[in-house]
Amino acid sequence: MSDSDVAGHAGTRGRMAGAFEPSPEMGPTPPSQISGHFSDDNPEMVQFVDADGNRLATNETNAPYAQIVEDMTSEDARTIYRDLVLVRRIDAEGFALQRQGELGLWPSLFGQEAAQVGAGRALRAQDYAFPGYREHGVAWCRGVDPVSLFGMFRGVNHGGWDSNENNFHLYTIVIGNQMLHAVGYGMGIAADGDMGTGDPERDAAVMAFTGDGGTSQGDFNEALVFAAVTNAPVVFFVQNNQWAISEPNDKQFIIPPYQRARGFGFPGVLVDGNDPLASYAVAKDALDKARSGQGPTLIEAYTYRMGAHTTSDDPTKYRSDAEVEIWKHKDPIKRMRGFMQERGHADPEFFAAVDAEADEVAARIRKACQEMPDPELPTMFDNQYTEPHPLVEAEREEFLAYHAGFAEEGGQA
Amino acid sequence: MSGTRLSLAKGLNAGLRKAMDKDPKVVLMGEDVGKLGGVFRITEGLQKDFGDHRVIDTPLAESGIVGTAVGLALRGYRPVVEIQFDGFVYPAFDQIVSQVAKMHARSLGHLKMPMVIRIPCGGGIGAVEHHSESNEAYFAHTAGLRVVSCSNAADAYWMIQQAIETDDPVVFFEPKRRYHERGETEIDEGGSPDLGLYDARVAKEGSDLTLLCYGPMVKTCLQAAAAAQEEGRNLEVIDLRSLSPLDLPTITSSVKKTGRAVIVHEAQTFVSLGAEIAARVQEECFYHLEAPVLRVGGYNIPYPPSRFEEEYLPTLDRVLDAVDRSFAH
Ligand SMILES: Cc1ncc(C[n+]2csc(CCOP(=O)(O)OP(=O)(O)O)c2C)c(N)n1
Ligand SMILES: [Mg+2]
Numbered sequence: 001m002s003d004s005d006v007a008g009h010a011g012t013r014g015r016m017a018g019a020f021e022p023s024p025e026m027g028p029t030p031p032s033q034i035s036g037h038f039s040d041d042n043p044e045m046v047q048f049v050d051a052d053g054n055r056l057a058t059n060e061t062n063a064p065y066a067q068i069v070e071d072m073t074s075e076d077a078r079t080i081y082r083d084l085v086l087v088r089r090i091d092a093e094g095f096a097l098q099r100q101g102e103l104g105l106w107p108s109l110f111g112q113e114a115a116q117v118g119a120g121r122a123l124r125a126q127d128y129a130f131p132g133y134r135e136h137g138v139a140w141c142r143g144v145d146p147v148s149l150f151g152m153f154r155g156v157n158h159g160g161w162d163s164n165e166n167n168f169h170l171y172t173i174v175i176g177n178q179m180l181h182a183v184g185y186g187m188g189i190a191a192d193g194d195m196g197t198g199d200p201e202r203d204a205a206v207m208a209f210t211g212d213g214g215t216s217q218g219d220f221n222e223a224l225v226f227a228a229v230t231n232a233p234v235v236f237f238v239q240n241n242q243w244a245i246s247e248p249n250d251k252q253f254i255i256p257p258y259q260r261a262r263g264f265g266f267p268g269v270l271v272d273g274n275d276p277l278a279s280y281a282v283a284k285d286a287l288d289k290a291r292s293g294q295g296p297t298l299i300e301a302y303t304y305r306m307g308a309h310t311t312s313d314d315p316t317k318y319r320s321d322a323e324v325e326i327w328k329h330k331d332p333i334k335r336m337r338g339f340m341q342e343r344g345h346a347d348p349e350f351f352a353a354v355d356a357e358a359d360e361v362a363a364r365i366r367k368a369c370q371e372m373p374d375p376e377l378p379t380m381f382d383n384q385y386t387e388p389h390p391l392v393e394a395e396r397e398e399f400l401a402y403h404a405g406f407a408e409e410g411g412q413a
Numbered sequence: 414m415s416g417t418r419l420s421l422a423k424g425l426n427a428g429l430r431k432a433m434d435k436d437p438k439v440v441l442m443g444e445d446v447g448k449l450g451g452v453f454r455i456t457e458g459l460q461k462d463f464g465d466h467r468v469i470d471t472p473l474a475e476s477g478i479v480g481t482a483v484g485l486a487l488r489g490y491r492p493v494v495e496i497q498f499d500g501f502v503y504p505a506f507d508q509i510v511s512q513v514a515k516m517h518a519r520s521l522g523h524l525k526m527p528m529v530i531r532i533p534c535g536g537g538i539g540a541v542e543h544h545s546e547s548n549e550a551y552f553a554h555t556a557g558l559r560v561v562s563c564s565n566a567a568d569a570y571w572m573i574q575q576a577i578e579t580d581d582p583v584v585f586f587e588p589k590r591r592y593h594e595r596g597e598t599e600i601d602e603g604g605s606p607d608l609g610l611y612d613a614r615v616a617k618e619g620s621d622l623t624l625l626c627y628g629p630m631v632k633t634c635l636q637a638a639a640a641a642q643e644e645g646r647n648l649e650v651i652d653l654r655s656l657s658p659l660d661l662p663t664i665t666s667s668v669k670k671t672g673r674a675v676i677v678h679e680a681q682t683f684v685s686l687g688a689e690i691a692a693r694v695q696e697e698c699f700y701h702l703e704a705p706v707l708r709v710g711g712y713n714i715p716y717p718p719s720r721f722e723e724e725y726l727p728t729l730d731r732v733l734d735a736v737d738r739s740f741a742h
Contacts, residue, residue, distance in 0.1 A: 104540070104719055105541055107712045109436075131505070137418075139732075155541070156718055156720050173541060173542055174543055213473035216473040216477065218477070244444075245445045245449065246445045246448055251470050289457065290533050317449050374720050375718070375720055375721065380717040380721045380724075380725060391683060391713050395712045395714075399712065403724075405734075
């Protein structure tokens with residue numbers, strides 16, 4: 001097989017290259033000297049709306065998902081729009097709270113709203129999501145209160161929510177670890193027979209989130225192997241936001257991640273991660289297949305990290321503003337709104353109401369964050385084991401006695 | 414450039430630069446070490462000056478980084494690997510423990526592993542999970558590895574060069590919360606190091622009790638010694654610098670002199686460097702001891718969320734409390 005074979009036939013669902021010309025409205029093509037932009041003009045990328053939200057023609061690439069988009073009701077569209085606006089606002093609040101010293105760190109999802117909301121809304125209640133650390137939009141769609149996301153970034157806990165309440169696992173900071181957890185969870189679903197029964201309330205799937213950098217880890221690639229050989233009901237959702245801190249895509253791979261899936265034995269799909277409809281449709285299709293027992297899919301959502309890696313990062317050290325400008329043209333919210341206006345899915349009052357709701361949510365979570373109490377210090381010894389452990393108990397006592405000593409000294413003074 | 418006072422971070426940067434100037438086989442590799450200069454800027458400017466073949470932004474995979482460094486070392490290079498944070502070394506643990514540590518012995522001495530694995534370590538910076546660990550004991554426990562930790566800019570400057578020159582693999586712990594503190598001493602970059610890489614330093618002489626510490630805790634212990642001085646107690650502070658091998662002669666001669674020892678580190682005390690040192694000290698100094706050897710360290714729980722860290726980490730007060738307990742005997 002020649003190199004061009006690898007590139008040319010990589011569409012794992014047998015799509016042909018060249019059927020789709022990217023629309024001129026997508027903004028200027030990035031100069032080729034900007035490294036790493038693998039899929040800007042990739043005809044295999046599933047898209048449904050252009051930069052202004054106009055529905056693109058159905059073509060060979062997006063045709064397999066077109067019905068899903070056509071079946072979406074006005075209410076579905078409004079749900080997604082509201083999510084996009086709210087998660088952007090929640091994210092902006094996280095950023096501001098960090099700047100004001102209320103949080104120690106905030107990894108912004110700015111730019112990745114469509115990918116996350118598309119994936120998040122494609123999940124059913126019985127499905128399970130395994131996030132990295134930037135998946136605030138998925139958390140929102142699962143019903144996790146944004147305030148509980150703040151806990152770990154404020155330093156009061158390592159993840160303040162009960163994963164089983166919303167089937168949304170704790171954030172995982174060590175890159176790649178959670179991919180294997182997701183596959184194992186999917187193996188459990190299969191072993192329980194909760195796959196392929198045809199019962200929409202019962203059949204379940206798992207979605208595992210990581211970034212472009214994450215695709216380099218051993219854990220990620222081992223997860224693909226395990227998923228393939230076990231036929232686990234897992235969807236790998238790779239948000240390729242072009243950057244792993246300061247490293248562009250070409251430090252991680254020389255073919256885009258979606259093309260890797262085929263080599264592991266299951267399909268890979270490239271989707272415009274700034275297109276909410278495409279992200280939703282592709283995620284729904286992959287989850288439906290996983291639940292029905294047709295095995296894993298790898299989705300690469302091609303998107304962009306509009307902000308810094310986290311509030312600790314200074315991206316001016318390694319990337320140009322011009323690049324960020326290019327991606328502003330592909331803003332997910334603008335595209336969704338344009339689509340809804342074109343289709344008459346909502347009136348101006350709806351958009352105004354969403355904005356007002358965003359203000360309310362922002363005010364609520366800001367207040368809740370500011371009022372989040374510091375933890376009681378001795379609780380650091382809690383939950384270390386399921387049963388008392390003598391060393392931990394002894395140190396808890398030592399800790400209490402030591403601090404009681406200070407209280408006495410203070411009292412005497 | 415003689416007589417410059419650098420921060421610990423800048424000391425490391427200058428030391429790396431010097432080592433790269435000296436030996437074209439020295440290559441740096443890690444995540445974000447190139448254009449960005451690493452998340453702590455330790456390698457700042459080095460890719461610009463030495464090229465991207467010598468300062469390599471690697472894929473995001475620690476096992477890959479260390480595993481390929483093994484191959485580079487076999488090919489005659491001297492890789493200096495940066496692990497971005499302490500808590501991210503574990504994907505590379507297999508390579509380090511199974512291959513890096515054992516290569517020389519299992520090849521009957523034919524092969525060498527002249528590799529340095531740099532790990533920013535410790536807490537106190539208000540970070541999220543996995544960014545504040547003190548995992549030196551895992552490595553010190555592993556035969557075949559040399560493990561060192563610098564505590565100040567001058568040592569950082571010299572020790573990184575000495576580590577790079579060493580033909581054995583060296584795990585090099587850098588106290589991240591001290592990175593940007595200005596150095597106390599001037600570095601004479603034209604001079605030479607005053608100590609060997611495996612020598613401990615008597616950071617402050619004293620007669621009444623020995624504080625044994627390394628990395629980020631050296632400063633804390635020096636402050637504790639200053640505070641104790643006001644109460645009329647003259648503490649000796651020993652900066653161990655090398656954790657494997659341990660400079661036992663320096664340790665035991667100090668404890669024989671003072672009769673009391675308190676070991677201080679951020680790491681959990683259970684099965685720690687402190688445990689090893691306490692065992693050695695009681696073997697060697699039994700008849701000189703006025704009190705049991707005490708330890709001050711992190712509690713035996715995973716590193717807690719940052720709002721707890723001030724009370725989790727050994728502080729000046731906790732060190733002085735242990736000093737009081739020693740004198741109570
Ligand atoms: C095992 C491990 N190594 C290093 C890091 C430090 N780190 C945090 S995020 C990051 C880059 C991740 O890039 P990517 O996977 O593209 O995700 P993104 O942050 O862009 O969402 C790195 C190197 C880590 N968290 N875990
Ligand atoms: Mg990324």
